[in-house]
Amino acid sequence: MSWLLLQLAVLGVALAAAVLILISFVAFITATKMPHLHQHEEERFFLNARGQKETLPSIWDSPTKRLSVVVPSYNEEKRLPVMMDEALGYLEERQKQDPTFTYEVIVVDDGSKDQTSKVAFKYCQNYGSDKVRVITLVKNRGKGGAIRMEQMAIACGSRAHLEKESIAQRSYFRTLLMYGFHFLVWFLCVKGIRDTQCGFKLFTREAASRTFSSLHIERWAFDVELLYIAQFFKIPIAEIAVNWTEIEGSKLVPFWSWLQMGKDLLFIRLRYLTGAWRLGQTKKKN
Incomplete structure (x- = not known):
């Protein structure tokens, strides 16, 4: 019985490794230039x-x-x-x-x-x-x-202090998606920032030129890659509480947008890890 369990464990590890290698390969070959x-x-x-x-x-x-x-x-x-x-x-x-x-x-x-x-x-x-x-x-x-x-610096508006109030107005499913997304952001890309998706971000000109010129992602997960790049270059980041009021009529569909962001988060990590995307010194462009 123990031998069978050991074989199953080895098989599980092998399958997980194969899946990770396959995903990394797909992430590498589908990587695009900036x-x-x-x-x-x-x-x-x-x-x-x-x-x-x-x-x-x-x-x-x-x-x-x-x-x-x-x-x-x-x-x-x-x-x-x-x-x-x-x-x-x-x-x-x-x-x-x-x-x-x-x-x-x-x-x-x-x-x-x-x-x-x-x-x-x-x-x-x-x-x-x-x-x-x-x-x-x-x-x-x-x-x-x-x-x-x-001087390079980024100030990120944060709605984290409003989280308890917003959770009370969300469904359990949306709350689960939110916590899952926060975990993936922390685990794969950015640590120390509680609210990466707040639309308010203030940059010095030097910080903007350094980070924007290195971006690959253009949709909702772009905030995460932006902060990932900033942390790579050791640009000081301050998270500042803001009062945020949503205006009705948002075009965002939570489930599909978060699914897309989850995929982008994984690819951000794997593409930088495999060297498909690289960060270096930014040179002035014409």
């Missing part, structure tokens, strides 16, 4: 308030603003005004209090099928293209693709 920041010529430009094309500045250029706020948007014609009104109201008030404070809000329309760009462009006309710019991606690339289109 996507180009601009895949389409049209994405090199934005429209100013008069509707004229202007060349989009690069993150490698000298800074002209104290703060750049990048807003990735996909089919958000109804929710965008709520966010823009509140954000611009705060930024304008901040500028009145401190005239040296300068800002820009960059709305990146991630290939929307609705009127997201037109809604955003109205703010450009009202506030001027010096403060609000709209970039329209020709092809939908996900949250990471949209954000990449814009």
Whole structure:
């Protein structure tokens, strides 16, 4: 009996090893090179308030603003005004209090099928293209693709302090998915950050150029790879509690999005582990 159990144990270990090798092989051969920041010529430009094309500045250029706020948007014609009104109201008030404070809000329309760009462009006309710019991606690339289109340090907004309240409003299934995702993030990629998926992240220009130029993932798990890269380069990261209010109408489907993120987390780890993706010193690009 003991001999049979030993054989079964050995067989189980062998099968697990074979599966891991197979997954690693698939992760390696399906690894892609870092996507180009601009895949389409049209994405090199934005429209100013008069509707004229202007060349989009690069993150490698000298800074002209104290703060750049990048807003990735996909089919958000109804929710965008709520966010823009509140954000611009705060930024304008901040500028009145401190005239040296300068800002820009960059709305990146991630290939929307609705009127997201037109809604955003109205703010450009009202506030001027010096403060609000709209970039329209020709092809939908996900949250990471949209954000990449814009002393090293990163401040991560965290909703972890709101977790108990949010759990009370979730189903047991969604709570289980949430804890499973948090475990995978901790086990495979990023340690020490309780909320990797919060949409608020503040970068110094140096940190942004170092991390964004090394990204591969363009969809929801991009936040995790971004923080993985930051920890690899030993960029200081601070997690800061924020008050976060969800606006109704989210396009996120929890089960399928978390399934996709789980697959991406595994591939992130395996592709860096096998050397399919490598991190090195970032060089300035034209």
